[in-house]
Amino acid sequence: MRAPSAALQASACALLLTGCKGVQTMLDPAGEQARHIDVIWRAMLGVCGFMYVLVLAFLAWAIWRARRAPGLMEPATGHTASEPRLERSLGVWAAMITAGLTSLVLLSFVVDRSMAARAPQPLDVTITANQWWWQVRYEDGRPDQSLTTANELHLPVDRPARLKLVGSDVIHSFWAPNLGGKQDLIPGRTNYVTLTPRRVGQFRAQCAEFCGLQHAHMALTLTVQTPLAFDRWRAEQLQAAPSPGTPDQIAGQHIFLSRACVLCHAISGTQANATSAPDLTHIASRPTLAAGSLPNTPANLKSWIEDPARFKPGVNMPKVPLSGHELDQLVAYLEALK
Ligand code: CUA
Numbered sequence: 097m098r099a100p101s102a103a104l105q106a107s108a109c110a111l112l113l114t115g116c117k118g119v120q121t122m123l124d125p126a127g128e129q130a131r132h133i134d135v136i137w138r139a140m141l142g143v144c145g146f147m148y149v150l151v152l153a154f155l156a157w158a159i160w161r162a163r164r165a166p167g168l169m170e171p172a173t174g175h176t177a178s179e180p181r182l183e184r185s186l187g188v189w190a191a192m193i194t195a196g197l198t199s200l201v202l203l204s205f206v207v208d209r210s211m212a213a214r215a216p217q218p219l220d221v222t223i224t225a226n227q228w229w230w231q232v233r234y235e236d237g238r239p240d241q242s243l244t245t246a247n248e249l250h251l252p253v254d255r256p257a258r259l260k261l262v263g264s265d266v267i268h269s270f271w272a273p274n275l276g277g278k279q280d281l282i283p284g285r286t287n288y289v290t291l292t293p294r295r296v297g298q299f300r301a302q303c304a305e306f307c308g309l310q311h312a313h314m315a316l317t318l319t320v321q322t323p324l325a326f327d328r329w330r331a332e333q334l335q336a337a338p339s340p341g342t343p344d345q346i347a348g349q350h351i352f353l354s355r356a357c358v359l360c361h362a363i364s365g366t367q368a369n370a371t372s373a374p375d376l377t378h379i380a381s382r383p384t385l386a387a388g389s390l391p392n393t394p395a396n397l398k399s400w401i402e403d404p405a406r407f408k409p410g411v412n413m414p415k416v417p418l419s420g421h422e423l424d425q426l427v428a429y430l431e432a433l434k
Pocket of ligand 1: 225226228267268269303304305306307308310311312314
């Protein structure tokens, strides 16, 4: 057998060292609800691991004993010798199983209740799952203070966020493992999940219910910020899109508003106000394109518009016929939408 390559060994070591850290793992809880789940996960691992080791130890002991006394393995001759010590230990075993399972049931109940508790003054966010992107809407009593973005969720640290989860086409599932558990987004039904981030950082959420061809390409970047940074981000997002400045940007805006783009997307401050595709008012400020499929760079944006199906086969976004020059102008306009 060939020895594993150095690269394989290095990645195995890296996995061992970093396996419990990361932007999308429940083993690195960064929120109140994820910590509760972490407690129950560790309790289950501990109780079940302990039982498993005990079972294996008894199995090994039984095999060892049978080998030392071969008569034990003979077919029964009509009566079995009684073994009072074994019978007593069977009682202890049954008591341990009962205590272990009961404690897990009680812990599950307490954790479930604490996660379902209503948080005071939460931040209200409506998340709508679509094939294959997320619409994120921050609700406010004043319509001019409500904002819509896509494929990114910003949350202030230490403030509960109440996510209203809606499905627009098929069943999806919202899962931000560093912050909490999974919750389905079902057409015709509204679900809620509360997340209380406890650590500033960048995380990743992912659709966790198979929803079609691009299910795996349905991610959402999750930014937990200080309240000050969150307010700044929110204020920036509430601004209308900047007017195009250069001739290329002006031509790009004209292309956007006169071709198929305007039928699905919205850009505030323009006539574009469709909602069947991501709102692009501040697209240049987002970290990724196509629901986490590509880093948001001008080159990627250009390739994406040129042929979306190349990156996401089955995607609803059509290939809009544009000349190379028109594509450059369109990208110049979109890149200015910070
Ligand atoms: Cu949406 Cu899987």
